[in-house]
Amino acid sequence: MTxxxxxxxxxxxxGAVKAAYYSLRDGKPLSGNLQAIVKALQPAYKQAVREGGADPVETMARAQVKLTAADLRSNRDLAPLVRNGALAVVGAYYSLDTGKVEVLSGAPS
Ligand SMILES: [Zn+2]
Known part of the structure; x- marks a missing residue:
C-alpha cells in the first residue's frame, strides 16, 4: 500500500542550510560528507540568490522544501500516483518562533 x-x-x-549557504556564498567547501549536503543544496542556494529577501538562509530553506517536493512529485514512480490523486506531496515550513507549520506547495485541493 502506498x-x-x-x-x-x-x-x-x-543549521545545515545555514552552513551550506555560507559555504556556497564564500566558496569554502565543507569537510567530508558535509560537502555532499552543500552540493545537494546548491539549486536552493541559487534560487535564494535570485529571490533575495530579508533573510537569505530562510529563503534558501524554503526553496529547498519546494524543490524537494517538486522532485518527488515528478519522480518516475510517484508522478502517476500524484496525477491520479492517490498521493499528495506537500512542502511545508516549520517556524520555531511560532510553532506553526506553513504549507508552501502541493496542498490537496
Ligand atoms: Zn535542519
Whole structure:
C-alpha cells in the first residue's frame, strides 16, 4: 500500500542550510560528507540568490522544501500516483518562533 501523503518539512534556523549557504556564498567547501549536503543544496542556494529577501538562509530553506517536493512529485514512480490523486506531496515550513507549520506547495485541493 502506498502512503497517501508525503510531507517535506523544512524548518526555521536550520543549521545545515545555514552552513551550506555560507559555504556556497564564500566558496569554502565543507569537510567530508558535509560537502555532499552543500552540493545537494546548491539549486536552493541559487534560487535564494535570485529571490533575495530579508533573510537569505530562510529563503534558501524554503526553496529547498519546494524543490524537494517538486522532485518527488515528478519522480518516475510517484508522478502517476500524484496525477491520479492517490498521493499528495506537500512542502511545508516549520517556524520555531511560532510553532506553526506553513504549507508552501502541493496542498490537496
Ligand atoms: Zn535542519
Amino acid at each position: 502512503p497517501p501523503l508525503i510531507v517535506v518539512l523544512g524548518h526555521q534556523r536550520c
